[in-house]
Amino acid sequence: MVQEALQDPAQNIFIASEYPAQLTAQSDFADVPAEEMAPAQHEELAARYNGGPYWQTDDARAYGRGFMNNLDEARNALR
Numbered sequence: 001m002v003q004e005a006l007q008d009p010a011q012n013i014f015i016a017s018e019y020p021a022q023l024t025a026q027s028d029f030a031d032v033p034a035e036e037m038a039p040a041q042h043e044e045l046a047a048r049y050n051g052g053p054y055w056q057t058d059d060a061r062a063y064g065r066g067f068m069n070n071l072d073e074a075r076n077a078l079r
Contacts, residue, residue, distance in 0.1 A: 023048045043068045 005011040027048070029041045037045075044055075048069035051060025056067055
């Protein structure tokens with residue numbers, strides 16, 4: 001059922017936006033607004049997104065660092 005929902009753009013964007021919110025809620029910085037998060041918190045959130053329960057592995061942490069290296073480019077693309 002989730003795979004079918006991901007094929008529908010409207011449902012896909014809802015699912016895709018909910019997942020980072022769930023990951024943030026599981027973190028130590030759940031009450032910090034996104035615009036006030038420290039770079040290390042953004043990096044951790046990206047690692048949690050990529051690694052799931054294994055977010056502390058080297059690969060997931062590398063993804064988080066890569067995310068931070070490209071954050072300004074991603075922000076500009078969304079404008």
